[in-house]
Amino acid sequence: MISSFQTPDPDFAARVRASFARQGAMGLIGAQLQHVSPGRVLIALPHHASVSQQHGFVHAGIVATALDSACGYAGATLMPADAGVLTIEFKINLLAPARGPWIWLDGQITKAGRSISVADGKAYEAGPPATLSHEAPEPRKLIATMTATLMSVTGRGDVRH
Amino acid sequence: MISSFQTPDPDFAARVRASFARQGAMGLIGAQLQHVSPGRVLIALPHHASVSQQHGFVHAGIVATALDSACGYAGATLMPADAGVLTIEFKINLLAPARGPWIWLDGQITKAGRSISVADGKAYEAGPPATLSHEAPEPRKLIATMTATLMSVTGRGDVRH
Amino acid sequence: MISSFQTPDPDFAARVRASFARQGAMGLIGAQLQHVSPGRVLIALPHHASVSQQHGFVHAGIVATALDSACGYAGATLMPADAGVLTIEFKINLLAPARGPWIWLDGQITKAGRSISVADGKAYEAGPPATLSHEAPEPRKLIATMTATLMSVTGRGDVRH
Amino acid sequence: MISSFQTPDPDFAARVRASFARQGAMGLIGAQLQHVSPGRVLIALPHHASVSQQHGFVHAGIVATALDSACGYAGATLMPADAGVLTIEFKINLLAPARGPWIWLDGQITKAGRSISVADGKAYEAGPPATLSHEAPEPRKLIATMTATLMSVTGRGDVRH
Numbered sequence: 001m002i003s004s005f006q007t008p009d010p011d012f013a014a015r016v017r018a019s020f021a022r023q024g025a026m027g028l029i030g031a032q033l034q035h036v037s038p039g040r041v042l043i044a045l046p047h048h049a050s051v052s053q054q055h056g057f058v059h060a061g062i063v064a065t066a067l068d069s070a071c072g073y074a075g076a077t078l079m080p081a082d083a084g085v086l087t088i089e090f091k092i093n094l095l096a097p098a099r100g101p102w103i104w105l106d107g108q109i110t111k112a113g114r115s116i117s118v119a120d121g122k123a124y125e126a127g128p129p130a131t132l133s134h135e136a137p138e139p140r141k142l143i144a145t146m147t148a149t150l151m152s153v154t155g156r157g158d159v160r161h
Numbered sequence: 162m163i164s165s166f167q168t169p170d171p172d173f174a175a176r177v178r179a180s181f182a183r184q185g186a187m188g189l190i191g192a193q194l195q196h197v198s199p200g201r202v203l204i205a206l207p208h209h210a211s212v213s214q215q216h217g218f219v220h221a222g223i224v225a226t227a228l229d230s231a232c233g234y235a236g237a238t239l240m241p242a243d244a245g246v247l248t249i250e251f252k253i254n255l256l257a258p259a260r261g262p263w264i265w266l267d268g269q270i271t272k273a274g275r276s277i278s279v280a281d282g283k284a285y286e287a288g289p290p291a292t293l294s295h296e297a298p299e300p301r302k303l304i305a306t307m308t309a310t311l312m313s314v315t316g317r318g319d320v321r322h
Numbered sequence: 323m324i325s326s327f328q329t330p331d332p333d334f335a336a337r338v339r340a341s342f343a344r345q346g347a348m349g350l351i352g353a354q355l356q357h358v359s360p361g362r363v364l365i366a367l368p369h370h371a372s373v374s375q376q377h378g379f380v381h382a383g384i385v386a387t388a389l390d391s392a393c394g395y396a397g398a399t400l401m402p403a404d405a406g407v408l409t410i411e412f413k414i415n416l417l418a419p420a421r422g423p424w425i426w427l428d429g430q431i432t433k434a435g436r437s438i439s440v441a442d443g444k445a446y447e448a449g450p451p452a453t454l455s456h457e458a459p460e461p462r463k464l465i466a467t468m469t470a471t472l473m474s475v476t477g478r479g480d481v482r483h
Numbered sequence: 484m485i486s487s488f489q490t491p492d493p494d495f496a497a498r499v500r501a502s503f504a505r506q507g508a509m510g511l512i513g514a515q516l517q518h519v520s521p522g523r524v525l526i527a528l529p530h531h532a533s534v535s536q537q538h539g540f541v542h543a544g545i546v547a548t549a550l551d552s553a554c555g556y557a558g559a560t561l562m563p564a565d566a567g568v569l570t571i572e573f574k575i576n577l578l579a580p581a582r583g584p585w586i587w588l589d590g591q592i593t594k595a596g597r598s599i600s601v602a603d604g605k606a607y608e609a610g611p612p613a614t615l616s617h618e619a620p621e622p623r624k625l626i627a628t629m630t631a632t633l634m635s636v637t638g639r640g641d642v643r644h
Contacts, residue, residue: 093593147574
């Protein structure tokens with residue numbers, strides 16, 4: 001995929017990686033940042049018992065948590081260095097049980113706006129992150145889709161990247 | 162609130178509590194089951210650093226995880242003892258940052274169908290669960306709303322309550 | 323219902339009614355504006371063959387069209403006189419077939435923000451608008467629910483009330 | 484695009500076209516069925532004053548109405564001849580004002596299930612349908628995206644194709 005997006009911040013990748021590292025929730029669920037490019041972020045999540053629901057699948061909310069981060073950071077890659085990104089709302093469709101062994105979360109910007117952006121995300125079952133990759137490894141199976149509406153926020157001390 | 166729902170399973174509350182206890186994800190994020198009645202489930206979640214996003218608020222996905230469980234179990238209260246509940250999709254609007262110190266998740270059934278049900282959930286900032294309560298404690302502040310579409314599944318060995 | 327919302331525009335009702343009259347789509351489907359108060363708008367829609375889908379029910383999209391207008395104008399009641407309202411996104415759950423003879427659309431603001439607001443709407447089957455009413459007439463049946471995210475826009479010549 | 488979907492009904496296209504013709508709402512708004520293949524339906528809608536909102540754009544609900552039909556009929560192409568399709572819920576993001584002169588609605592199945600299917604739709608501004616086409620004509624501009632959850636219904640006399 002050749003990205004068609006321009007970013008105003010040449011240090012977008014370092015900014016996103018530093019912000020991801022500050023998300024306690026990403027550490028708690030074991031999510032790993034795999035890829036950051038303008039308008040796109042890829043996260044890998046191992047399936048372990050502590051993120052399961054009652055049937056042993058990964059909890060839909062945990063899939064949503066990691067996919068929301070992928071979508072939100074995809075938006076952050078296109079924002080100025082002093083802006084923060086907030087998720088206004090998201091919707092997720094669970095297409096199949098999230099069995100694993102790994103779940104890959106692929107967030108991509110569909111529409112980048114000055115204040116409002118829209119990201120679409122896909123969650124896949126796939127293998128572990130063996131090498132640097134810009135895609136979830138094959139064979140992969142689509143298990144969820146998300147649409148997220150993001151807002152760029154500046155001048156609020158409590159909301160920064 | 163007087164519930165207008167009838168449940169086919171007199172042991173619905175014990176069934177929901179046992180299923181909740183099997184959700185690794187609920188233990189991981191520290192969610193506590195507070196109230197179970199026909200068509201309604203209330204969960205309390207303490208705000209701690211491990212469920213935060215980069216600004217220190219509770220991660221939107223973690224709020225969604227607990228609220229999805231509240232909505233799903235609200236649906237489970239009205240299903241037969243041998244049915245499992247799956248979330249087909251949900252949408253969440255984040256109305257305000259989730260600061261805490263506690264987040265309360267209130268899931269209620271809006272429409273109970275034979276196979277498809279719809280639940281609406283609300284997330285509040287409020288105080289800790291001091292006493293048995295059927296409501297998030299006052300003063301409380303609405304911070305998120307969810308609509309979830311649920312499916313009742315029977316005869317699948319991998320999806321039970 | 324006692325509304326808790328304050329509006330910055332004392333002429334909000336006249337502004338909403340004039341804008342509604344300019345919506346070709348509302349005339350096309352036969353929608354009638356019934357009630358306007360701060361944070362709330364009620365619309366009534368007669369079921370006729372020209373708004374049906376293939377089974378003879380009112381088309382889900384037509385229900386959504388009228389309900390989106392109810393939600394959007396509920397937001398407009400709380401905005402300054404020079405602002406326009408745009409729907410960023412909405413989600414609708416269809417709970418039951420829309421048989422009629424009338425469909426009532428009730429849009430209410432859940433969260434009023436400076437730029438972003440959230441409205442929740444309900445669609446009911448009910449009787450015709452016999453008298454001035456702030457509610458869909460009883461007996462009524464809930465047939466759809468909507469959540470809409472709205473944006474207040476100023477300074478754009480092509481988007482005014 | 485080479486479709487990867489198999490349909491159980493060799494007459495799916497005639498069935499969809501006949502059903503579309505029975506939708507009063509499609510006639511009312513002037514929607515035209517352009518393309519039907521397994522898992523995909525394309526509709527074209529001319530912009531005229533009678534489908535507008537107050538700013539002169541095509542009303543978001545009218546875009547949603549035609550896009551919901553595109554998504555629903557995309558699902559219908561993959562269903563048995565005796566099944567009916569119902570939209571359980573949909574969500575639409577409005578990315579840009581729908582100016583026209585034509586709006587194209589492209590509905591595609593993302594996940595085909597026995598009872599529940601998920602369709603994703605895109606709405607474009609583009610030119611008029613000059614020739615038979617499997618795509619909205621270039622140049623085109625993406626103006627809305629939809630995700631719809633569909634249910635296949637059999638044995639209900641009031642819900643047939």
